[in-house]
Amino acid sequence: MSAFPYSRSDSPHVGLYRYSFTGYQRPPRSIGAAFLKRERCQATKILALDLGKRRIGVALSDALGIMATPLMVIASRGAEADVAGILKLVQDNAAERVVVGMPLSLDGSAGPEAQRVQEFIGLLSRSSPVPVESWDERLSTVAAEREMIAGGAGRSRRKQWRDAVAASLVLQSYLDRVRDVRP
Numbered sequence: 001m002s003a004f005p006y007s008r009s010d011s012p013h014v015g016l017y018r019y020s021f022t023g024y025q026r027p028p029r030s031i032g033a034a035f036l037k038r039e040r041c042q043a044t045k046i047l048a049l050d051l052g053k054r055r056i057g058v059a060l061s062d063a064l065g066i067m068a069t070p071l072m073v074i075a076s077r078g079a080e081a082d083v084a085g086i087l088k089l090v091q092d093n094a095a096e097r098v099v100v101g102m103p104l105s106l107d108g109s110a111g112p113e114a115q116r117v118q119e120f121i122g123l124l125s126r127s128s129p130v131p132v133e134s135w136d137e138r139l140s141t142v143a144a145e146r147e148m149i150a151g152g153a154g155r156s157r158r159k160q161w162r163d164a165v166a167a168s169l170v171l172q173s174y175l176d177r178v179r180d181v182r183p
């Protein structure tokens with residue numbers, strides 16, 4: 001008799017077992033089988049960008065589209081070089097979508113910075129093999145700064161990671177909204 005209550009063939013969770021040295025094990029109870037089956041079909045990594053004049057913050061979602069993580073900060077070298085670097089990141093991380101933060105004004109209007117980002121989105125979408133979307137990023141950099149201060153990050157660490165953390169906040173907002181809309 002095995003130490004596990006089910007063998008691989010008679011389990012109600014046939015495709016969800018993982019193999020370890022001790023045999024097949026069930027996933028943790030906190031993750032439901034229906035959730036895993038549904039999410040496995042829709043698993044996509046998403047790359048998010050927080051465009052600035054000097055730096056571009058980059059964040060990446062996990063494959064299930066649940067959590068956003070700051071990835072890196074790229075020094076901006078011009079639109080064409082930035083697009084080439086972003087496309088390389090898309091390829092290296094197997095991202096299936098790019099979300100770009102749109103810096104709208106507090107009243108929702110598009111200012112000069114939003115127009116610059118819109119032009120960059122057009123350039124990126126023309127050369128990208130994956131869809132490119134914009135997402136509202138109002139005050140994301142301010143929120144990133146506050147979170148890093150609350151986390152005890154020093155001034156140099158905040159300057160180094162501020163844009164990547166802002167991109168992860170934009171991406172997490174996007175993921176939360178997409179998750180709420182899914183059937």
